[in-house]
Amino acid sequence: xxxxxxxxxxxxxxxxxxxxxxxxxxxxxxxxxxxxxxxxxxxxxxxxxxxxxxxxxxxxxxxxxxxxxxxxxxxxxxxxxxxxxxxxxxxxxxxxxxxxxxxxxxxxxxxxxxxxxxxxxxxxxxxxxxxxxxxxxxxxxxxxxxxxxxxxxxxxxxxxxxxxxxxxxxxxxxxxxxxxxxxxxxxxxxxxxxxxxxxxxxxxxxxxxxxxxxxxxxxxxxxxxxxxxxxxxxx
Amino acid sequence: xxxxxxxxxxxxxxxxxxxxxxxxxxxxxxxxxxxxxxxxxxxxxxxxxxxxxxxxxxxxxxxxxxxxxxxxxxxxxxxxxxxxxxxxxxxxxxxxxxxxxxxxxxxxxxxxxxxxxxxxxxxxxxxxxxxxxxxxxxxxxxxxxxxxxxxxxxxxxxxxxxxxxxxxxxxxxxxxxxxxxxxxxxxxxxxxxxxxxxxxxxxxxxxxxxxxxxxxxxxxxxxxxxxxxxxxxxx
DNA sequence: TTCAACAGAATTGTTGACAATCATGGCGGC
DNA sequence: GCCGCCATGATTGTCAACAATTCTGTTGAA
Numbered sequence: 001x002x003x004x005x006x007x008x009x010x011x012x013x014x015x016x017x018x019x020x021x022x023x024x025x026x027x028x029x030x031x032x033x034x035x036x037x038x039x040x041x042x043x044x045x046x047x048x049x050x051x052x053x054x055x056x057x058x059x060x061x062x063x064x065x066x067x068x069x070x071x072x073x074x075x076x077x078x079x080x081x082x083x084x085x086x087x088x089x090x091x092x093x094x095x096x097x098x099x100x101x102x103x104x105x106x107x108x109x110x111x112x113x114x115x116x117x118x119x120x121x122x123x124x125x126x127x128x129x130x131x132x133x134x135x136x137x138x139x140x141x142x143x144x145x146x147x148x149x150x151x152x153x154x155x156x157x158x159x160x161x162x163x164x165x166x167x168x169x170x171x172x173x174x175x176x177x178x179x180x181x182x183x184x185x186x187x188x189x190x191x192x193x194x195x196x197x198x199x200x201x202x203x204x205x206x207x208x209x210x211x212x213x214x215x216x217x218x219x220x221x222x223x224x225x226x227x228x229x230x231x232x233x234x235x
Numbered sequence: 236x237x238x239x240x241x242x243x244x245x246x247x248x249x250x251x252x253x254x255x256x257x258x259x260x261x262x263x264x265x266x267x268x269x270x271x272x273x274x275x276x277x278x279x280x281x282x283x284x285x286x287x288x289x290x291x292x293x294x295x296x297x298x299x300x301x302x303x304x305x306x307x308x309x310x311x312x313x314x315x316x317x318x319x320x321x322x323x324x325x326x327x328x329x330x331x332x333x334x335x336x337x338x339x340x341x342x343x344x345x346x347x348x349x350x351x352x353x354x355x356x357x358x359x360x361x362x363x364x365x366x367x368x369x370x371x372x373x374x375x376x377x378x379x380x381x382x383x384x385x386x387x388x389x390x391x392x393x394x395x396x397x398x399x400x401x402x403x404x405x406x407x408x409x410x411x412x413x414x415x416x417x418x419x420x421x422x423x424x425x426x427x428x429x430x431x432x433x434x435x436x437x438x439x440x441x442x443x444x445x446x447x448x449x450x451x452x453x454x455x456x457x458x459x460x461x462x463x464x465x466x467x468x469x470x
Numbered sequence: 471t472t473c474a475a476c477a478g479a480a481t482t483g484t485t486g487a488c489a490a491t492c493a494t495g496g497c498g499g500c
Numbered sequence: 501g502c503c504g505c506c507a508t509g510a511t512t513g514t515c516a517a518c519a520a521t522t523c524t525g526t527t528g529a530a
Contacts, residue, residue, distance in 0.1 A: 011304055038512070048485070053512090054292060061296055069246055070491045070512055085384045092331055092387075151320045151397075152327075155390060162386070273482070283515070288482090305482055305521050 017045055017055040022161070025064060025075055026133055028168030032077035032218075036065060063162040078166050080215045087211045090159045091204055097147040097156060098200045105191050109146045113188050116142055120184060124177045132177055133167075139184055146191075166214035176209060252280055252290040253297075257396070260299060260310055262364055263403030267312035267453075271300060298397045313401050315450045322446045325394045326439055332382040332391060333435045340426050344381045348423050351377055355419060359412040367412055368402075374419055381426075401449035411444060 021041070024030045036056060042049040056073045059065040067073045078086075120135035140160065144153045170176035183206045190199040256276070259265045271291060277284040291308045294300040302308045313321075355370035375395065379388045405411035418441045425434040 011302065037510090039510095049512095050484080054289075057289065057292070058296065061293070067246070071493090072512065082386070085386045088384060089387050089390065096327055149320045149323060151317070151394075152324050155324060155394070158393075159386070159390070272480090274480095284482095285514075306523090307482065 013047060013051055014054045014058065017041075017047060017051055018058045020045060021055060021059060022064060022164060023130065023133065026164045026167045026171050027129055028172055030075050031168070032075050032165055034075045036073040036075065038072070062158070064165055076165055078163065078214075078218070080218060083163060083166055083211060083214055083218075086159060086162050087207055090156070090163075090207055093152065093156050093159060094144065094203045094207070095200050097144045097149075097152055098203045099196065100147040100149065100152075101191070101196070101199070102146075102148065103194045103196055105146055105194075109142065110188070110192060112142045113139065113191070117181075117184050117188060121181050124174070124181045127174065129172050129177075133171055136180065143187065143191075163210075163214070166218070167210060169213050169217045170210045173213075176213065179209060180206070248282065249286055249289045249293065252276075252282055252286055253293045255280060256290060256294060257299060257399060258365065258368065261368055261399045261402045261406050263407055265310050266403070267310050267400060269310045271308040271310065273307070297393070299400055311400055312453070313398065313449075315453060318398060318401055318446060318449055318453075321394060321398055322442055325391070325398075326442055328387065328391050328394060329379065329438045329442070330435050332379045332384075332387055333438045334431065335382040335384065335387075336426070336431070336434070337381075337383065338426075338429045338431055340381055340429075344377065345423070345427060347377045348374065348426070352416075352419050352423060356416050359409070359416050362409065364407045364412075368406055371415065378422065378426075398445075398449070401453070402445060404448050404452045405445045408448075411448065414444060415441070 021030070021036075030036070038049050038052050038056070041052045045052065056065060056067060060067045060073065064076060065073045066076045116135055116139045120132060120139055123129075123131035123135050137160075141153065141157065144156050147153065170180075183202060187199060187202045187206070190196075190202055256265070256271070265271070273284050273287050273291070276287045280287065291300060291302065295302045295308065299311055300308045301311045351370055351374045355367060355374055358364075358366035358370050372395075376388065376392065379391050382388065405415075418437060422434060422437045422441070425431075425437055
């Protein structure tokens, strides 16, 4: 605050805090159903409480946290059904975007994709989950940006954000990260070859592993004790 | 506060204020580029400033207003290109939803649609733009709800909300309202008949009038003085 | 006249304190 | 021993005053 080096605008600060919390959720540092106490977060992140408050409101709107009046905010736990519904929409949106990319694709897009993919591969190799997550986001943004409709891209990102709470299972798994890396490479190749059909198929396929891993994990670990046993498939 | 009858929760109050502002924008009572002063709104809507502040933040996230740090909030003016892009996405989403509605449709859906449509028709007949707007929203929600994927419905609503600032042209026009009413009737009929193809076509068609009316209006009235006439709506 | 600097007003951003609300745990009655 | 009730503590919600910023109109000199 006092240092003149970084005097961020208030809105940017809120965004920054929201992004930081989002990362902590994605990386599994904050788990589903975990309570998010305003004052504690304010102290830990070195901002005032009302900034945390606004950030939580933003994350609530995005769908990453739940807030109940007078009781606070929690990391949202997605039900398997919800995850399936969201991934269904994601599939529709992402294949739509892939189908709209003008081919042959602009060379600038390919350059950027290669660069980002290199970063992603390096992060995966180094086992740096946070860097891999960021590079992964950047990759998909660069890829879908090529469709030419920023509002469609925004929707795709919003839906991806919704399941970020479900990503903590795959975001830290080397196997999943390596698979994603290889699939990214295949996508770029398809794009480069102008093979739209393959690109669309790859986008569709790319969504499945994280979805299924999450559903399996949530059914094994986060099931409510309503049935008695820890792992209750359905109430 | 004193009366126990209406003790709204804070979150609900923010939502309520945001919704009220949204309606004022849709109905053309607040025009694009118009300034939204926090204190003035707080007094007019009988809430404290920080509530207005949060509501404005929410409307900014939705895309209905723009906020620049230390300078305040304005009703967002959508560029024609943006409107085209948004409507393009809306078309994809709404036809997707229509294509997913299980046929024959549940009778409860039809009952609800008929009821809402009756309200809408009454509002149109009475020339009550606000009631028509609300009934219109309810109609589309009820219609797309039938697709069975609440997350898709949410996206459809979010995209509709984005162009609410563009709706002030058609929301007050009796001709447009009557056309919408008739198209709604046709949609219900198609749904009732189980004619999916016609339903999808009607959904697609239903989007065009408001889009084109807005683009025409914005090009005629709100053009920046860079090349065109200056139309300052308020002194 | 035009430009720049400057004071004053209007508006937004920030802060800490206070009030309201909900969970927790102890206490007495049954 | 079990249940309901009230005191207590933790946390969120509300508020008004203060600080910082931007805008506006005016003044003075080139």
